[in-house]
Amino acid sequence: MSGRPKGRATAPQFSFLLVIAVVVLGFVRVFMGHWREGSVLLGGALLLAAGLRVLLADEQAGLLKIRGRGVDVLLYGLLGGMVVLVALTIEGGPLG
Secondary structure, three states: OOOOOOOOOOHHHHHHHHOOOHHHHHHHHHHHOHHHHHHHHHHHHHHHHHHHHHOOHHHHHHHHHOHHHHHHHHHHHHHHHHHHHHHHHHHOOOOO
């Protein structure tokens, strides 16, 4: 047995669930026809993951920890920033 109480989210689980909640909200907005807002939320979820990865210790990062802290922050931040930039700069498009 692990000694952890069942049914309670620990800090590593909570940080990942927070990012997933923003992702789900982004997909909901996309499916509602607001693709630009949804895309910004998806990019924001990656930026949130980068911020949490900076702030949390490796033991607390949980599933946000993939590689080393620097690599995770760099990749989450770059990808999130690019998604937000593209979402904000696309004019018209097939969905807009």
